Amino acid sequence: MIEVHEFFLTLFLILVSARLLGEVFSRFGIPAVLGELSAGVLLGSSFLELIEVNEILKILAEIGIILLLFEVGLNTDFQRLKEAGKQATIVAFFGVISPFITAFLVSYYFFHLSPEVSLFIGGTLTATSIGITLRVLKDLKQENSSMAQVVIGAAVLDDIIGVILLVFIYDYALHQEVSLKHTMSVTAFIITFLVFAPFLAHYFSLLLRKLDKFSRVPGFIPTSIISLIVFFAYLAHLAGAPEILGAFSAGIALSRRFIIPFGASLQKDEDFLEKITHSINPIMHMFTPIFFVTVGLSMNLKIIDFTSSSFWIMSFMLFIVAVLGKYLGAFLVNGYSFYYKSMIGVSMIPRGEVGLIFAEIGRINGIIGNEIYAVLIFVIVLTTIVPPFILKWLCKREYNDG
Secondary structure, three states, rough: OOOHHHHHHHHHHHHHHHHHHHHHHHHHOOHHHHHHHHHHHHHHHHHHHOOOOOHHHHHHHHHHHHHHHHHHOOOOHHHHHHHHHHHHHHHHHHHHHHHHHHHHHHHHHOOOHHHHHHHHHHOOOOOOOOHHHHHHHHHOOOOOHHHHHHHHHHHHHHHHHHHHHHHHHHHHHHHHOOOHHHHHHOOOOOOOHHHHHHHHHHHHHHHHHHHHHOOOOOHHHHHHHHHHHHHHHHHHHHOOOOOOHHHHHHHHOOOOOOOOHHHOOOOOOOOHHHHHHHHHHHHHHHHHHHHHHHHHHHHHHHHOOOHHHHHHHHHHHHHHHHHHHHHHHHHOOOOOOHHHHHHHHHHOOOHHHHHHHHHHHHOOOOOOOHHEEEEEEEHHHHHHHHHHHHHHHHHHHHHOHO
């Protein structure tokens, strides 16, 4: 068990290194999130071995990502998100089905792996790290663009499908059969939660707004909003959905552009919304770097045998599958330029912490061996680090051509 004073030192190293490297990367025109990821890689088992990921750190990182998704929901144009629904659905489904099926076929027929391992490889490569994607878009000042609405919708759907796929694959890998009842119940719970959560959160926000006028104790807004976020993250978990979707739903409900149907919504209080933003931003700016550093800490590059030819062949093929499976889906949507579609496709590529979780579940349960695990880690690292550079270049080209 980690000592309190040791954890304080760990937190000091994480926060300072994230700030320093984020600042350095930003000054060189590189998205700051890569600096934070690099801080984790540097401090972790890949290089200096100063910090190991523990349960306390995982909880702090989880707080960081749910706060980030709350902010995304808060700033999302709900009407534009609904309008982008069809395009987001196309991008999401193609971005899940294509890498999943292709990775399975490549693993099973070309590398002659078992069906269980091949399914797990396919499942790992379907995931999109919504946190990393949205942070990069924010660094590029594209978080409120119409392209971002497609990406947000697709990434949320991607997460939902990813959870359902994980249940499906996990059941098959451990029991050699698929529990259709289990898979359908998880699907039903998630859909029910996503339909009702924003409305429930909206009425909670109306109550908070009334109580704020009578509160005499400082800090009512941040305490209440954080309570709302973590409660809806908990509800999402109960529904079988990722916790981040609960935070996203809470953010959507409080956004300026979320309207309850049938005219039941009250006029938005701009002062109250400004208080929320002003109160949450400092907390979010402290916790979100912990999440990105933790992702970097989880990437152990030392397990990779860079001298193995089979490692390079498998990594190359799975990397191509991982990239094209996400990228090409964006070209099925209409109404955007080539560079805009490319930005949507590239935004869906990062696997980040979601891919790492898939791979770790496979390794811990003995579904995949160390060699396959090393390949997956390498592919996840590449798909996490490369897209921000490409996004930055595409953003410049779109802006210059426009």
